[in-house]
Structure formats: C-alpha cells, structure tokens
Amino acid sequence: MELPIYLDYNATTPTDPRVVEAMLPYFTEIYGNAASRNHSFGWNAEKAVSSARDMLGSLIGTSGKEIVFTSGATESNNIAILGVAEFHRDKGRHIISSPIEHKAVIDPYHYLEQQGYDVTFLDVNQHGCISLEQLEQAIRPDTILVSLMGGNNEIGTVNPLEEIGRITRKHGVLFHTDATQAYGKIPLDVERMNIDLLSMSAHKMYGPKGIGALYVRRKKPRVRLSPIVFGGGHERGMRSGTLNVTGIVGFGKAAELCAEEMASEAERLIGLRQRLYEKLTVELDYVFLNGHPTDRLPNNLNLSFGYVEGESLIMGIGDIAVSSGSACTSASLEPSYVLRSLGVGDDLAHSSIRFGFGRFTTVEEIDYTAEQVSSAVKRLREMSPLYEMVLEGIDLSTVQWASH
Numbered sequence: 001m002e003l004p005i006y007l008d009y010n011a012t013t014p015t016d017p018r019v020v021e022a023m024l025p026y027f028t029e030i031y032g033n034a035a036s037r038n039h040s041f042g043w044n045a046e047k048a049v050s051s052a053r054d055m056l057g058s059l060i061g062t063s064g065k066e067i068v069f070t071s072g073a074t075e076s077n078n079i080a081i082l083g084v085a086e087f088h089r090d091k092g093r094h095i096i097s098s099p100i101e102h103k104a105v106i107d108p109y110h111y112l113e114q115q116g117y118d119v120t121f122l123d124v125n126q127h128g129c130i131s132l133e134q135l136e137q138a139i140r141p142d143t144i145l146v147s148l149m150g151g152n153n154e155i156g157t158v159n160p161l162e163e164i165g166r167i168t169r170k171h172g173v174l175f176h177t178d179a180t181q182a183y184g185k186i187p188l189d190v191e192r193m194n195i196d197l198l199s200m201s202a203h204k205m206y207g208p209k210g211i212g213a214l215y216v217r218r219k220k221p222r223v224r225l226s227p228i229v230f231g232g233g234h235e236r237g238m239r240s241g242t243l244n245v246t247g248i249v250g251f252g253k254a255a256e257l258c259a260e261e262m263a264s265e266a267e268r269l270i271g272l273r274q275r276l277y278e279k280l281t282v283e284l285d286y287v288f289l290n291g292h293p294t295d296r297l298p299n300n301l302n303l304s305f306g307y308v309e310g311e312s313l314i315m316g317i318g319d320i321a322v323s324s325g326s327a328c329t330s331a332s333l334e335p336s337y338v339l340r341s342l343g344v345g346d347d348l349a350h351s352s353i354r355f356g357f358g359r360f361t362t363v364e365e366i367d368y369t370a371e372q373v374s375s376a377v378k379r380l381r382e383m384s385p386l387y388e389m390v391l392e393g394i395d396l397s398t399v400q401w402a403s404h
C-alpha cells in the first residue's frame, strides 16, 4: 500500500490509464479539427467525436444527437439554467431548486435573481431529501424550470429523479438535473425519468479534466435555450468553440468503462463504505452520518465526529486525502452551507469529514484509514474538556456557562 491515500473521489478522480491510452493518438496523429469538412484529418476527428457522443448518450438511454459538449459541469449547469431562463423569459421567470445544489447551480440563480427572476428553494430534511408534495405545490403558471441534482457532492444523498420527472412532466415544466456525481455511478435514464437537461463531467468518472457535456432533449418536448457563448455555431448553436477532441475521446472511453463496470463497482464501493463506517462506529462514540443512510451515492461517506474539530482531524491524518465540511478561508471558518441546510449545528458541521472512494480504493486502504481516523479522534478527544465532561455524564445542553 502506498501513501498518501486518496479518498477525495467526489472532488475529482484520477484519469484511468485506459482512458489516457485511448486519448494519446488524438494529440499527435488524429489532430484535425472536428469541424473541418474538407479533409480526412477533420473527418477522422469527427468520427471519434461522434462515437464518444453515442457512448455518452447510451449511458443515459439516449442517442449522441442530444449531447452538447462543454468544458465541464459548471458550464453545462450555466448553459442549462441561464439558457432556459433567457429563452423563456416571456413565458415566465420562476425556477424551483434546492439549497444544497452545487455552487455552479446556486450562483447562476443569484445572477438571475438580480435580473428579476424568482427562485424557490425547496426545504430539505435532515438527510438532504426534498418533499415531492412541496415540489408539486411550488409549481406556478410562470415556472419555467425545475433543477434538482442527481447525487449530492458533499453528503451523497440521491434525489428521486423518476418521481420528480413525473411531476415536472405532468405540469409541462422543464426538468434539469446536475448529474455530475451520479453519471456513470448509478443508473440514469432520461426517458424513464423524464429528464430534459442533464449535466455531466468527465473528471468525476475517471476521464480528463476540462471536458463535460449537457444532454438537451430534442423531442417530446424539444428543449429550446439561448446560448451563453457565441461564435461558430458548434453543438447545434448551443455552445460555440472548437471541440476538445482529445478530451471528448477520453470522456467517451471513461463512459464506456463505467457502463461495463457500474453494477459490480457500485456493489464493491458500498462494501468499502460500510466497512469504514462499521469500523469507525465500533471504535468511536459520537459519530454521526450526514446524508441519507441508504439513498446515497455508493462512493460517498460523510461523517461528523463529535468533540473534535475537522481541520485538526485532517491534520491528524496527514497521509489520507479527504475533505472537511468547513471551507477554511483566511478570513472566516464558515461551515458547509449544505450541512447547515440539513440543520446540522455549526459544531458538528465543523467536525465533518467527507470520505470519497473510487475505482482504485482497496480494502487495505480502508482499514488503514479506519485505524488512523480512530486514533486521531481519540487523541484529539483526550485534549477536549467538553468530551471529558460528557464522559463524566454531564449533559452539555444543561450547563450554565459563565458568560451567559
């Protein structure tokens, strides 16, 4: 086993060597511009793009014709939200979403709100789940879009896409899902789920960084949106710019591998997740699971460790790469807005760690991580007066602190 151990697969994944191998000829041999119609360099590049497109589409039950290539899911989300909002501005200016979406969804809403649009953020419960009744009640005659993510990048909770799609279709409202974390990991089907727009990104599924895609439904209904980048009219006019052929080839290969391995890999990852959770909860008390216990991405485990501080814990497990629930900036130590929306208190939000597993994670690495985390938490708690009080049987909620 090599150190450090990478357990941050929700942030990004290593590019699979098979993906790199598939990409290599497109740097040096088949380097044509896929839009060049007059020679074989262009045709060969276009052929590779077309088969990658089909591969990407097939993973969500559609054809390549409905795939628009972008630079990543941030851009896909921006095109979907801003593009639909702009095109349908005369029809309505109301959008429905949730407060635990990725910033690449939330920030376009803030821009739209400044432009006079109205965004309803549905409530989420302690597991990060929305209420379908509340969703249906929130739909108004001027609602133009519902955008709810596939799987949450911090806490792993998966949305009931099929049930959401049933409601949006019934009311004739477009449905966008940011499936960046879910695509290639769990089964998705745009027909069965009535999804109209779906964002994806290669670097979360063992493809290269800087390439993504947006599925845009072509019929029943035909989704119309305004571009946010103008130029040569590539990608059906929805995203101009010379195609990143090498990236696209890698994305296609990554999708092919996910399609082949998805079912067995999901099962293996759930096993690793369960193993880490059980080992930690046997060794430690006051460990809290963030996100839904079962409706969650196979590769995500988010835990809060009572009476320790996340950043100290991360430093205490120096050779394991994970993320914490507090975004540490020089000015502030702000706890995660996702955990806050779930009602997790600031102390437990600060003590949260996101473990992200993936294709190259081994049982040995999980066991090592369990040992390292357990001993680091115990060490930190030995220095915690609060934990000592709890052990003495004092209920901290009843303590009258001197400054109160």
Ligand SMILES: Cc1ncc(COP(=O)(O)O)c(C=O)c1O
Residues within 6 Å of the ligand: 010, 011, 071, 072, 073, 074, 075, 102, 104, 149, 151, 152, 153, 178, 180, 181, 200, 201, 202, 212
């Ligand atoms: C749910 C979700 N949406 C969007 C993004 C942004 O994707 P990209 O890095 O491809 O722009 C990420 C990645 O952090 C994500 O996890």
